[in-house]
Amino acid sequence: QNPELPAEVRSGTTQQMNLFQSINDALSLALASDDSVLLFGEDVAFGGVFRCSMNLAEKYGAERVFNTPLSEQGIVGFAVGVAAEGMKPVAEIQFADYVYPAFDQLVNEAAKWRYKEGKGGRHVGGLTIRMPCGGVGHGALYHSQSPESLFTHIPGLTVIIPRSPIQAKGLLLSAIANKDPCVFMEPKALYRAAVEQVPTAYYTLPLSKAEVLKEGSDLTIVSYGHPLYTCNAAIEQAEKDFDISIELIDLRTVYPWDKECVLRSVQKTGRCLVVHESMVNAGIGAEVAASIQEDKETFLRLEAPVMRVAGWSIHMGLMFERFNIPDVATGGRD
Amino acid sequence: EAWSCRFPGAVNSKFTDTLKFEHPSTYPAIPTYRCTTPDGDIIDSSIEPPPDSLALLMYENMIAVSIMDVIMFEAQRQGRISFYMPSQGEEGTCVGSASALEKEDVIFSQYREAGVFMQRGFKFEDFMSQLFANKNDNGRGRNMPVHYGSKELNIHTISSPLATQIPHAAGAAYALKMQRRQNPSLPPRVVACYFGEGAASEGDFHAALNIAATRSCPVIFICRNNGYAISTPTLEQYRGDGIASRGVGYGIDTIRVDGNDIWAVREVTRKAREIALKDGGKPVLIEAMSYRISHHSTSDDSFAYRARVEVEDWKRRDNPITRLRKYLEKKDLWNDEKEAEVRKRLKAECLKAFSDAEKEKKPSLRAMFEDIYEEITPEIQAQIGELREMLDRYPDEYDVTEFEGGKET
Numbered sequence: 192q193n194p195e196l197p198a199e200v201r202s203g204t205t206q207q208m209n210l211f212q213s214i215n216d217a218l219s220l221a222l223a224s225d226d227s228v229l230l231f232g233e234d235v236a237f238g239g240v241f242r243c244s245m246n247l248a249e250k251y252g253a254e255r256v257f258n259t260p261l262s263e264q265g266i267v268g269f270a271v272g273v274a275a276e277g278m279k280p281v282a283e284i285q286f287a288d289y290v291y292p293a294f295d296q297l298v299n300e301a302a303k304w305r306y307k308e309g310k311g312g313r314h315v316g317g318l319t320i321r322m323p324c325g326g327v328g329h330g331a332l333y334h335s336q337s338p339e340s341l342f343t344h345i346p347g348l349t350v351i352i353p354r355s356p357i358q359a360k361g362l363l364l365s366a367i368a369n370k371d372p373c374v375f376m377e378p379k380a381l382y383r384a385a386v387e388q389v390p391t392a393y394y395t396l397p398l399s400k401a402e403v404l405k406e407g408s409d410l411t412i413v414s415y416g417h418p419l420y421t422c423n424a425a426i427e428q429a430e431k432d433f434d435i436s437i438e439l440i441d442l443r444t445v446y447p448w449d450k451e452c453v454l455r456s457v458q459k460t461g462r463c464l465v466v467h468e469s470m471v472n473a474g475i476g477a478e479v480a481a482s483i484q485e486d487k488e489t490f491l492r493l494e495a496p497v498m499r500v501a502g503w504s505i506h507m508g509l510m511f512e513r514f515n516i517p518d519v520a521t522g523g524r525d
Numbered sequence: 526e527a528w529s530c531r532f533p534g535a536v537n538s539k540f541t542d543t544l545k546f547e548h549p550s551t552y553p554a555i556p557t558y559r560c561t562t563p564d565g566d567i568i569d570s571s572i573e574p575p576p577d578s579l580a581l582l583m584y585e586n587m588i589a590v591s592i593m594d595v596i597m598f599e600a601q602r603q604g605r606i607s608f609y610m611p612s613q614g615e616e617g618t619c620v621g622s623a624s625a626l627e628k629e630d631v632i633f634s635q636y637r638e639a640g641v642f643m644q645r646g647f648k649f650e651d652f653m654s655q656l657f658a659n660k661n662d663n664g665r666g667r668n669m670p671v672h673y674g675s676k677e678l679n680i681h682t683i684s685s686p687l688a689t690q691i692p693h694a695a696g697a698a699y700a701l702k703m704q705r706r707q708n709p710s711l712p713p714r715v716v717a718c719y720f721g722e723g724a725a726s727e728g729d730f731h732a733a734l735n736i737a738a739t740r741s742c743p744v745i746f747i748c749r750n751n752g753y754a755i756s757t758p759t760l761e762q763y764r765g766d767g768i769a770s771r772g773v774g775y776g777i778d779t780i781r782v783d784g785n786d787i788w789a790v791r792e793v794t795r796k797a798r799e800i801a802l803k804d805g806g807k808p809v810l811i812e813a814m815s816y817r818i819s820h821h822s823t824s825d826d827s828f829a830y831r832a833r834v835e836v837e838d839w840k841r842r843d844n845p846i847t848r849l850r851k852y853l854e855k856k857d858l859w860n861d862e863k864e865a866e867v868r869k870r871l872k873a874e875c876l877k878a879f880s881d882a883e884k885e886k887k888p889s890l891r892a893m894f895e896d897i898y899e900e901i902t903p904e905i906q907a908q909i910g911e912l913r914e915m916l917d918r919y920p921d922e923y924d925v926t927e928f929e930g931g932k933e934t
Contacts, residue, residue, distance in 0.1 A: 226707050229699075256705065265692050265732025269740075272696025273717075275681060276631065278703065282697070292728070299686045300693070305896045307684055309665035311676030316899060346897045370899040399902070447902040499659055 193357065195402075196394050205388040210381045213356035213389045214243045214321075217363040218281065222251045227317065228367060229246050230256045232266055232283030240285060241323055245286070265494040267293035271301050271315050279317035279367055287324035287376060288333040294341075294383060297381075301372040302347030316370030321363075323379035325417050326516045331509035337416075338467035342374050343446035343478065348444045349373045349398060352416040354381070356386055361396030362443060369398060372419045378417040401449035403456065407438035411456040413479055415442040417497045418517055420468055425519045445475050450482055454489045461494035468516050471501035526907055555769045557814055559783035560792060563843055565851030572792045575624070577858055583787060585622055586643040587846050589871050591650065593639065594819065597656060601670075605883065606656050608670045612637045614785075614818035617845025618749050619851040620644045621790030622717065622811070625798060629712055631697050632680040633690040634719040636671050637749065641719065645678045645798070649875050653882030660929045665896070666888040688727035691746065693806070694718030695737035698744035702806045715801045716744040717794075721785060722812075722860040723754020725768045734775045734808065743806035745797045746772075749784065751817035756830040772810035784815030785845045788852075815845075887927050889934035 193201065208216060221228045230244060230251075236258045238245035248256040259266050263284055265447040284290045290297075297320070305314035326335045342350045349371050353359035359377065366373035404419070405426065414422050420442055426437045438456050442448055457463045464478035465484055476499035483489050483497050500517045507515060530538045560569035567574065571770055575583075594611035601609040612619065619640025626632070634641060642652070654661035656670045663674055664682060674682025681693070700728050705711045724730065725748055738745050748768045751896040752759055765771065772779030778800050781794045797809040820827045827836070850930040853859035894901065901909075916923055916932045925932045 229703070254695075254706070257740070260732070260735045262732040264728055265695075265736045268689060268692025268729055268732060269696035269699070269736050272693035272698075273700045274635075274696075275693060276697045276700035276704070278700045295686060295731075296689060300684065300689050303684070305899070307664060307668055307672070308674060308682050308897065309675075309892075310663045311665060311674065311682075313676055313681070314899070401641070440577070447904060451903065453608070456729065 193325045195396055196390065200390045200392045200394045203390055203392045205390050207386060207413045208356045208389040209383050209386045210353075210356050210359050211242050211383065212361040212375065214363060214377065215247070216389065216391070217360040218244060218247055219250065221279075221281065221364060221367045222247060222255060224393060227283060228255070228280040230281045230283075231259050231270075232450040233261055233285050234258060235283055238282065238406055241379060243377075244283070245322075263289055263292040264296055267301070267320060268294040270318055270320070270400065271296055271304070273512060274315035274318040274372070275304065275313065277317065279319070281319045281321060281367060284320060284322040286334055286336075287291060287338055288336040290320075290322055290338065297342070297348065297374070298345050300391075302345045304372075306346075306347065314370065316374050318372040318376055319363075319366045320373070321375045321377060323382070324376040325378040325380055326507065326512055328512060329509065330512075332506050335507040335512065337376070337467070339376055339445050340469060340474045340478075343448075347372065348446070349444060350376070351398065351444050352376045352378065353443065354378070354416055354419045354441055355385050356387050358396060358443065360389055361394050362398070364393065364513070365395040365398050368395060373398075376416070380417055396443075399444045399447050399449055401452040402441045402443055403438065403452070404441050405437070405439040407436040407460065409435040409460055409524060410437045410462040410464060411440060411453070411460045412437055412464045412466060413440045413442060413453055415445055415475070416468070418466045418468055421518055423505065442475070448478075453479060454483065454486050457483055457489050458492045459490050464500060465497070467499045467502075467516055469502055470504045471499050472504045474499070474501055476501055542695040548764060551800045552766070552770075554766045555779070555781045557781045558789055559786045559850060560789045561852060563788045563848055565848055565853075565855050567788065567852075572788060575788070575791065575800055576857070577856065579624065580849070580853060581858060583620050583644065584849050584859070585638065585867060585871070586620050587787075587849065588867060589649070589875070590616050590620075590639045590643050591846060592868065592871050593652060595778055596872075596879060598819075598823060602881070605749060605885070606670050608823055609656070610671045610822045611675065611819035612639050614816050614844065615642045615749055615751060616841065617787040617849070618747070618784040618790055618813040618815055619719075620778075621787035621845075622747055622794040625791045625794035626717055627712070627714070629679060629714050630798075631701065631714065631716045632678075632719075633694045633697070633716065634680065634683055635687065635721055635724060636683050637721065637747075638683070638719050639673075642671050642673055642675070642678070642680065645675075645679060645680065647673065647675060649878035650882070651675065653878040655883065657882040658887060659882055659885035659886045661882070661885060662888065665892040667892070687724040688729040688733075691720055691724075691729050691733035692736065694744050694746070695733045695740070695742045698737065698742035698806070698808075699740050702741075702743055704713060713802050714743070715798055716742075718744060719747045719749060722750040722759060722768055723757065723762055725771075726762055734772065734777060734810070737808035737928075738776045742804050742808055744808045745794065745801055746808060746810045747794070747813065748810070750812050750837050751784075751815045753817050753821070753827075753831070755821045755825060756827070758891055760879060767812055767814075769810065769812040777808050777810050779810040779812070781812045781814060784813035785843050785848060787845055787849050818844075886929040889929045890925060890932060891934040
């Protein structure tokens with residue numbers, strides 16, 4: 192039923208998959224379709240700590256799917272070099288919380304490669320960095336982070352966060368095929384929780400394109416990843432309680448993002464609420480809100496201030512997660 | 526056997542009942558290989574003497590670098606380029622190692638490797654286009670001077686962050702290995718990666734050597750140990766036996782070589798290339814010892830932290846250029862007359878390229894916005910429009926005449 196998928200994929204076979212299985216399926220198809228795809232990171236060979244790379248080393252060989260030493264700057268630096276020679280490395284950072292040692296490689300090298308190379312046209316577009324992100328109930332300080340807005344401040348990187356198995360597979364295959372370095376963030380709380388019938392064929396979904404999940408006329412909610420489920424539940428409740436109609440937009444790619452889709456929606460509804468898990472300060476919501484008020488046409492249609500529902504400006508304390516991650520009640524606090 | 530430990534982390538270790546720490550001082554320093562005396566005589570009979578034509582070319586390339594260094598250092602002092610980094614004293618390490626690589630081998634460098642570029646075939650014109658950031662610059666006017674690169678010569682473009690290129694080299698070497706495995710008709714290739722002894726203190730050095738060893742990557746790491754990282758002497762950089770002693774710790778075949786002995790550097794690199802390609806590939810570490818005769822860069826006055834006499838001493842006592850000149854003279858391939866002639870010709874060529882490059886237009890303004898992504902994003906497209914509006918509105922505030930096409934690009 193997804194109109195973005197080609198007819199033959201829609202009419203083809205499907206299989207029930209959760210998010211980690213659909214990512215595994217995408218990785219397997221990528222490895223099968225292109226010899227230049229390599230998969231590596233900490234503990235990926237035995238299947239990965241979240242099972243995303245199960246059976247891939249057996250199927251595609253230990254030379255293409257392998258463990259690296261425990262060094263994030265090494266993983267990303269190595270991946271940049273692999274990509275610079277024209278291959279398509281898919282590197283895994285075990286938790287988004289541990290990407291910071293590789294920050295220099297991402298910001299100064301991967302993101303700037305095409306620009307600094309100039310005329311020769313060499314690039315590291317084959318590079319995809321996968322990382323589990325977001326709250327998981329008990330991840331505390333270093334197994335809960337959502338650092339996407341640190342990457343959206345870096346020209347040259349494409350930052351993607353899927354919400355479901357179908358989407359994860361299509362977006363991951365796009366990220367691998369795409370000729371720019373991509374940061375692919377996987378909400379780990381959905382690895383097992385999100386289940387749907389996923390087409391077994393190879394397919395891609397467009398990057399830098401938002402998806403309107405539900406049309407509405409009184410309020411636009413912009414979100415991505417895990418909180419979309421919370422948004423859905425909140426919308427159901429709010430539409431019943433307040434007799435209003437809410438439009439829900441999934442950004443999917445948080446940078447370069449689909450500004451046009453959001454502006455068009457807000458011009459229609461006149462109100463906007465941005466929801467994300469990561470802290471409110473300088474988050475995706477800040478960019479969305481600023482872009483809305485900066486656009487003359489949209490600004491004139493606004494009937495209320497743009498609001499943000501996001502994590503507090505704090506660290507994720509173990510016992511306090513449920514008070515920090517936006518839920519249905521906080522959605523109603525505005 | 527009873528005295529083998531069988532711990533998985535060090536399977537070859539044996540138990541001992543003597544409590545004894547390993548002292549670095551009890552290990553002899555790794556020796557420095559040389560095959561030519563300071564007087565130009567070959568003392569290792571096992572080395573293959575290079576053909577005379579190549580020896581002469583390498584000599585010319587070292588001179589070319591040293592002439593360009595003098596001219597460009599001066600040009601920066603006159604404010605004609607914004608920055609420069611000379612490589613005086615290290616011409617031998619660069620030209621010597623590059624001469625032992627194949628054209629298809631991939632190179633990553635730090636920034637003090639003009640000799641590598643020269644030996645590969647980078648022309649005065651190419652250096653000058655980059656230094657003046659004109660429209661012929663491969664980097665499209667985006668990078669600081671000395672950040673050269675060439676797709677044709679298989680040299681990746683230099684970036685300023687130190688040591689980041691070392692893990693790139695490991696990854697690139699793994700890519701070359703996989704590509705040849707998938708297509709055996711490809712020629713065997715290695716990656717050569719240059720860095721200074723200061724950069725070797727970065728985490729990326731550690732990450733790179735370790736992953737290169739565990740993934741068996743055909744890469745030659747070439748450390749230029751020239752005694753200083755800007756003002757920091759090696760005594761404040763490390764306390765081990767230089768960089769070479771670390772290679773062994775990573776399980777990497779390692780050698781230390783006299784960087785002022787161009788034949789030693791060449792021979793060591795040639796052998797390293799063979800080792801790197803053997804048994805499916807493995808990394809090799811070369812530590813080339815030399816002395817940074819020049820200032821660190823045009824932004825540095827090195828006499829603020831080292832004695833002028835120390836520098837003069839190195840310049841006179843041991844220098845890769847004079848050592849090769851003595852070798853050539855002993856073979857009757859060189860004399861004062863040829864020296865004067867070549868220096869005159871190279872200087873003229875360099876100055877011609879200099880003045881041509883200085884006169885060229887800068888790249889089009891559009892180059893500022895391109896190559897961020899493969900395609901220009903709608904956001905950047907809008908910003909191109911905003912800049913154009915600004916240039917239209919305030920024509921006297923921004924001089925765009927030196928850019929190709931002015932504001933119309």
